[in-house]
Amino acid sequence: MKFDKEEWKKKLEERLLEKFSVSLKDASPFEIYRALGETVMSFIARDWYETKKEYSKTKQAFYFSSEFLMGRALGNNLINLGIDKEIQEFLKELEIDYNQIEDEEEDAALGNGGLGRLAACFMDSLATLNLPGQGYSIRYRNGIFNQYLRDGYQVEKPETWLKYGDVWSVMRPEDEVIVNFGNTSVRALPYDMPIIGYGTKNINTLRLWEAHSIVDLDLGVFNQQDYLHATQDKTLAEDISRVLYPNDSTDEGKKLRLRQQYFFVSASLQDIMKNFKKVHGREFSKIPEFIAIQLNDTHPVIAIPELMRILVDVEGVLWEDAWEIVKKTFSYTNHTILAEALEKWWIGLYQEVVPRIFQITEGIHNQFKNELAKLYPNDTDRQNRMQIIQGNMIHMAWLAIYGSHKVNGVAELHTEILKNRELKDWYELYPEKFLNKTNGITQRRWLLKSNPQLSSYITELIGDAWIKNLSELKKLEQFLDDEKVLNKIWDIKIEKKKELVEYLRETQGIDINPKSIFDVQVKRMHEYKRQLLNIFQVYNLYQQLKQNPNMDFTPTTYIYGAKAAPGYKVAKGIIRLINDVAQIVNGDDEIKDKLKVVFIENYRVTVAEKIFPAADISEQISTAGKEASGTGNMKFMLNGAITLGTLDGANVEIAKEAGEENEYIFGMRVEDIDELRKKGYDPRFPYNNITGLKQVVDALIDGSLSDLGSGIYREIHSLLMERGDQYFVLEDFEDYRRKQREINRDYKNKISWAKKMLKNIANAGKFSSDRTILEYANEIWDIKETKIK
Numbered sequence: 190m191k192f193d194k195e196e197w198k199k200k201l202e203e204r205l206l207e208k209f210s211v212s213l214k215d216a217s218p219f220e221i222y223r224a225l226g227e228t229v230m231s232f233i234a235r236d237w238y239e240t241k242k243e244y245s246k247t248k249q250a251f252y253f254s255s256e257f258l259m260g261r262a263l264g265n266n267l268i269n270l271g272i273d274k275e276i277q278e279f280l281k282e283l284e285i286d287y288n289q290i291e292d293e294e295e296d297a298a299l300g301n302g303g304l305g306r307l308a309a310c311f312m313d314s315l316a317t318l319n320l321p322g323q324g325y326s327i328r329y330r331n332g333i334f335n336q337y338l339r340d341g342y343q344v345e346k347p348e349t350w351l352k353y354g355d356v357w358s359v360m361r362p363e364d365e366v367i368v369n370f371g372n373t374s375v376r377a378l379p380y381d382m383p384i385i386g387y388g389t390k391n392i393n394t395l396r397l398w399e400a401h402s403i404v405d406l407d408l409g410v411f412n413q414q415d416y417l418h419a420t421q422d423k424t425l426a427e428d429i430s431r432v433l434y435p436n437d438s439t440d441e442g443k444k445l446r447l448r449q450q451y452f453f454v455s456a457s458l459q460d461i462m463k464n465f466k467k468v469h470g471r472e473f474s475k476i477p478e479f480i481a482i483q484l485n486d487t488h489p490v491i492a493i494p495e496l497m498r499i500l501v502d503v504e505g506v507l508w509e510d511a512w513e514i515v516k517k518t519f520s521y522t523n524h525t526i527l528a529e530a531l532e533k534w535w536i537g538l539y540q541e542v543v544p545r546i547f548q549i550t551e552g553i554h555n556q557f558k559n560e561l562a563k564l565y566p567n568d569t570d571r572q573n574r575m576q577i578i579q580g581n582m583i584h585m586a587w588l589a590i591y592g593s594h595k596v597n598g599v600a601e602l603h604t605e606i607l608k609n610r611e612l613k614d615w616y617e618l619y620p621e622k623f624l625n626k627t628n629g630i631t632q633r634r635w636l637l638k639s640n641p642q643l644s645s646y647i648t649e650l651i652g653d654a655w656i657k658n659l660s661e662l663k664k665l666e667q668f669l670d671d672e673k674v675l676n677k678i679w680d681i682k683i684e685k686k687k688e689l690v691e692y693l694r695e696t697q698g699i700d701i702n703p704k705s706i707f708d709v710q711v712k713r714m715h716e717y718k719r720q721l722l723n724i725f726q727v728y729n730l731y732q733q734l735k736q737n738p739n740m741d742f743t744p745t746t747y748i749y750g751a752k753a754a755p756g757y758k759v760a761k762g763i764i765r766l767i768n769d770v771a772q773i774v775n776g777d778d779e780i781k782d783k784l785k786v787v788f789i790e791n792y793r794v795t796v797a798e799k800i801f802p803a804a805d806i807s808e809q810i811s812t813a814g815k816e817a818s819g820t821g822n823m824k825f826m827l828n829g830a831i832t833l834g835t836l837d838g839a840n841v842e843i844a845k846e847a848g849e850e851n852e853y854i855f856g857m858r859v860e861d862i863d864e865l866r867k868k869g870y871d872p873r874f875p876y877n878n879i880t881g882l883k884q885v886v887d888a889l890i891d892g893s894l895s896d897l898g899s900g901i902y903r904e905i906h907s908l909l910m911e912r913g914d915q916y917f918v919l920e921d922f923e924d925y926r927r928k929q930r931e932i933n934r935d936y937k938n939k940i941s942w943a944k945k946m947l948k949n950i951a952n953a954g955k956f957s958s959d960r961t962i963l964e965y966a967n968e969i970w971d972i973k974e975t976k977i978k
């Protein structure tokens with residue numbers, strides 16, 4: 190976008206005056222933020238409109254996701270419009286601090302972690318690639334909770350991003366629809382967020398539905414002086430879009446969750462069908478030629494019976510014809526192999542909330558049951574395993590696979606595990622449905638925006654084509670032996686570390702040495718991600734340094750950031766444990782210049798943008814086979830951090846791209862785990878035989894550490910020692926510690942370290958979400974570039 194300073198100044202002044210009765214000189218940071226946002230919105234209005242018009246003529250992909258973890262929009266939008274430098278310059282001339290303006294914006298934190306952030310990266314890539322793709326979800330009033338620490342324990346406070354409204358959303362009352370549940374109906378009111386592509390006119394849309402009551406106040410009841418009763422209906426309806434479920438692994442099967450899912454799925458399908466009919470009339474057989482719907486995990490899978498309902502009940506299409514349309518329209522992405530995360534609904538609840546959808550789901554189930562009986566007449570075990578309704582539970586993943594034409598995993602290893610284990614029966618039945626789509630991240634937010642120093646330097650070396658084509662980074666390999674370049678990327682890393690140090694000093698009052706190794710693990714807190722392995726190693730290191738103060742050791746700062754699901758006791762216990770160790774280590778005068786432990790409070794997208802560029806080591810240490818892909822691993826790599834990881838998820842591909850010699854790979858692989866399980870794993874073996882491990886594990890219960898009486902340390906101890914150490918923390922401890930020692934030694938050699946960094950950056954090209962999205966577009970959705978002139 191062309192930038193005209195005078196025009197912007199005029200617009201901004203006008204807005205400030207009209208909206209806030211204030212001059213530019215006297216405006217508060219909040220007022221300037223709002224006026225800036227509104228000005229951006231007014232500038233993109235025409236292109237947004239044009240984009241929608243063009244897309245309506247062609248095949249579109251709709252990304253159905255219960256989560257979109259967008260983070261802030263202002264900085265990203267200015268960058269994608271190509272006016273960020275200009276705006277910053279212009280504000281500087283007015284003596285306005287751009288960073289302060291940026292900090293007025295709350296994160297749109299409508300997601301838990303990986304799955305939600307992936308959806309957000311996909312939105313950026315779709316728009317940048319001029320692809321007709323739209324997101325659909327819920328406009329949660331409260332996003333993922335804000336996390337505070339009290340006595341080292343996590344405390345949750347509601348998140349309130351909409352407290353002062355949202356400049357980036359446009360309410361579309363003309364597109365409101367009614368969603369019918371068994372006993373009530375609610376209004377679904379859409380809000381559209383523009384998704385601005387980088388260096389293109391295309392503006393895509395993320396449509397978020399808000400729930401409202403049909404009758405805001407029941408006047409009849411109100412007149413009878415029963416105010417509370419009169420507002421009950423309203424509250425019940427509005428509850429649907431009130432809050433994001435803060436759970437990213439265990440399926441609780443709650444009624445409100447099902448209501449949320451049906452709410453946004455039904456509203457979105459009604460919207461899609463309305464637009465389809467406007468262009469194509471009643472030629473429903475053409476739906477798969479113009480509409481592709483991606484189901485982001487099982488959360489929106491109720492869309493399958495809902496589209497059947499719309500076609501059969503509302504439009505009068507024959508069941509058989511409708512089923513063909515449905516199968517060709519949907520595709521499903523699996524993000525997890527954890528059994529406890531697989532969604533199942535109790536039929537009683539499902540029937541109560543969506544009775545008609547239950548009947549249709551039963552219809553689909555019976556149809557499939559008959560097919561299975563014909564397919565496997567002599568294999569009733571298999572028939573039973575594959576039933577959509579088993580006993581009194583509905584298996585949403587099975588429904589998803591049956592009702593989709595494509596099913597994908599999110600990394601090569603993950604897809605193989607699905608095909609050979611978790612979904613083996615299904616792969617044998619429908620081999621043609623299965624494919625891999627390795628995840629990716631957008632380099633616009635995760636390098637260009639978050640690391641302007643490294644971005645400029647890369648552009649200086651190889652030009653700026655990498656912003657739209659990340660495989661261009663490969664050209665950096667010509668500088669692998671150029672010490673000037675290696676020194677410079679090292680210096681940039683130090684600069685980013687200093688920025689993080691400053692942020693942590695301001696926000697948490699912690700003092701960190703920017704010359705120390707920054708070893709970072711940021712992600713949701715979960716046993717399978719093994720933050721416990723990490724902190725055990727740190728505690729062991731602490732004991733070694735105490736015993737042997739003259740040990741050769743490069744100062745290291747261990748940095749953690751993680752939210753725990755509020756009901757996940759063990760995860761919360763591990764947060765306390767990290768903070769407990771932090772207090773001991775950081776408070777020890779003999780140690781504090783060598784070793785430091787930092788827990789970053791309230792880890793979220795905006796903080797992540799400061800952390801990835803500052804990391805030396807990327808901790809990706811999940812039990813092999815458990816992390817479907819990981820995407821943080823890619824953000825670290827792109828910013829020149831070296832992976833310390835297991836061969837799990839996309840780590841496998843990261844090591845392959847950069848060369849295993851440029852990462853620190855350790856621990857059991859999937860096959861090793863199988864073998865050890867078969868042989869019988871006894872955690873007492875490493876516990877008794879690995880030097881120092883016993884002291885660490887015992888510290889949980891011998892009084893060295895304190896859970897302040899909650900009993901959670903004893904619980905963790907028992908999970909390890911009496912309940913089989915499911916995640917092999919003790920088994921992998923020794924190899925992990927060995928790699929930590931190697932890192933500590935290798936880091937001393939600045940040039941060889943920087944070379945590893947550069948190798949990683951240069952080979953991060955594969956992990957752009959642009960590559961991922963192009964694969965979805967070509968191999969699943971069959972959508973084409975539609976560029977706005």
Ligand code: 26Q
Pocket residue numbers: 301302303304305307434436437438439440441442446524525530532599628816817818819820838
């Ligand atoms: C399910 C039922 C009831 C309530 C909540 C849920 C729920 C919500 C969110 C289950 C799972 C999630 C999120 C899962 C997730 O983020 N998975 C991650 O997805 C990433 C993107 O593909 C992968 O990189 C990660 O490996 C995977 O853990």
